[in-house]
Amino acid sequence: MFNSTNYIFMIFVLVSITGCSVFEYSPYDDNLNTSIRNSNLKNISRIQDILTEVEADSFNFAIISDSHSDYDDLHEVVKKINSHSDIKFTIHLGDQTDLGLKFEFENSLNELNNLKFPYVAIIGNHDYLSQGESIFEMIYGKTNFSFQIGTNNFIGFDNIVWENNNSRPNFEWLKNELAGLEGNKFLLMHLTETSNSMELYKEEYLSIINNIQDLYRFHGHTHVLDIDWPRVVAPMTSDRIIPVISVRGNIVSYYLLEPK
Amino acid sequence: MNKYSILFLLFLFNLIISASDFKQVFKNLTPDQMPLQFAGNQGVISMGFGYSYTMFKRNRTTDLMYGYIPENISGTDLHIFTLKNTIKHDFCKLRDTIIIVATFNLNTICTISHNTHLMWPDHYPDGYYFTNAFHLQPSIGLEIKMHQDNHTNISKLSFYSELGILDQHTYHYIKTGRVSLLNSINLSLGCIYSFKNNATEIGGKDH
Ligand SMILES: [Zn+2]
Numbered sequence: 001m002f003n004s005t006n007y008i009f010m011i012f013v014l015v016s017i018t019g020c021s022v023f024e025y026s027p028y029d030d031n032l033n034t035s036i037r038n039s040n041l042k043n044i045s046r047i048q049d050i051l052t053e054v055e056a057d058s059f060n061f062a063i064i065s066d067s068h069s070d071y072d073d074l075h076e077v078v079k080k081i082n083s084h085s086d087i088k089f090t091i092h093l094g095d096q097t098d099l100g101l102k103f104e105f106e107n108s109l110n111e112l113n114n115l116k117f118p119y120v121a122i123i124g125n126h127d128y129l130s131q132g133e134s135i136f137e138m139i140y141g142k143t144n145f146s147f148q149i150g151t152n153n154f155i156g157f158d159n160i161v162w163e164n165n166n167s168r169p170n171f172e173w174l175k176n177e178l179a180g181l182e183g184n185k186f187l188l189m190h191l192t193e194t195s196n197s198m199e200l201y202k203e204e205y206l207s208i209i210n211n212i213q214d215l216y217r218f219h220g221h222t223h224v225l226d227i228d229w230p231r232v233v234a235p236m237t238s239d240r241i242i243p244v245i246s247v248r249g250n251i252v253s254y255y256l257l258e259p260k
Numbered sequence: 261m262n263k264y265s266i267l268f269l270l271f272l273f274n275l276i277i278s279a280s281d282f283k284q285v286f287k288n289l290t291p292d293q294m295p296l297q298f299a300g301n302q303g304v305i306s307m308g309f310g311y312s313y314t315m316f317k318r319n320r321t322t323d324l325m326y327g328y329i330p331e332n333i334s335g336t337d338l339h340i341f342t343l344k345n346t347i348k349h350d351f352c353k354l355r356d357t358i359i360i361v362a363t364f365n366l367n368t369i370c371t372i373s374h375n376t377h378l379m380w381p382d383h384y385p386d387g388y389y390f391t392n393a394f395h396l397q398p399s400i401g402l403e404i405k406m407h408q409d410n411h412t413n414i415s416k417l418s419f420y421s422e423l424g425i426l427d428q429h430t431y432h433y434i435k436t437g438r439v440s441l442l443n444s445i446n447l448s449l450g451c452i453y454s455f456k457n458n459a460t461e462i463g464g465k466d467h
Contacts, residue, residue: 022446022447023298023299023300023446023447023448024299024300024301024426024446025299025301025303025304025329025333025334026301026302026303026329026334026338026340026371027301027371027395027426027428028334028336028338028371028373028376029329029333029334029335029338030334030335030336031333031334069431069432069435069436070435070436071432071436071438071439072435072436072437072438073436075438099392099428100375101428103428103429103444104428107432107438107439110438111438128375129375129376129389129392130373130374130375130376130392131334131335131336131373131374131375132375133375134335134336135335162383162384162388163375166381166383196385
């Protein structure tokens, strides 16, 4: 009885022997293959090290968003950013997965880890699905966080509503972070205030940021580039347009890296 | 109608369409076999019951299995329901007593856990997300069973291993070419206790 199934048998034995196969209990568990933990905190201190060596008041950073499972586009975008050595770090504004699954985070990490300079990740609504929130916290750390580079203040704000058990974003935390800040303020978040899930909280959010000087806001989620300076909505990674923010003391501007 | 009753109806529907002979499903609801499996994206251990039948001259089985992973292993409690459709092909005989069967499986895996939904909660607009509780996993496997004419218990037991690949990995591979399909293959092991003697099934049980 030698027929086509013999080939399948051979492939089966071959693959089993090469030991490529592993036991998987569920795509929804949090048994990560990567050992990367708390990467935001570690990368922030790397950024601070890099920029104190150069000049903490004069640097460029790139913003990308909504890479989802477009790993090929993310790969190209990473290459593009790497080819510009003046870009000292990158911010991913969320949705680096489709379903918040562990291997989606790992696939994205495989691409993002190729960045020459460090990157910081914000959580998106898709990253919240399944066990995504806790996986994000394992890999990147807290979903609300802030850091300083010289006199520049960066605030990563988790404004996910529906996927976060339909809960109100932690505006108290945001208010606290913004209180009494001097210098440039960069507010990094996934949803825009016009997203449908932010409908209930739009006014509250706008009242918090109202009258704050030197505030620059960066969003993702809509997948479409939208610039109303000092507010930028980054396009999805597959557009391969990369907004780059240039900080020169208290003068902040932007330019776009566009595909050739 | 809660999500569990919808789940049950889905499985029932799948069970009915996967069997060629409707009468057989309803006439003989007594299971033909009990599978027990380790891994395979169906939980650490999953078990259930199944039916064997013939369709297009092929031996087939359909199993409904349940697996569970506690929070300390998976991060959150996972309840996993699997509908396993298998086509079997007698592959070769060893020493006239052992039969090696090639199996081709399509597993529909439904997982109930934190933030996975069959029906999305009311605060989402209709159709905002498709259900994120289902996955398909095709697999190929080998099953070893004893072929003995005397009706001993050992002849009712068979062992199998399967190599499967989850739909999402194939999707990522086709879409981007940036993931390794080989690294996405998972291995599972299991055994099946048949309520009928294996010997009677050789060559297919016709209806
Ligand atoms: Zn989004």
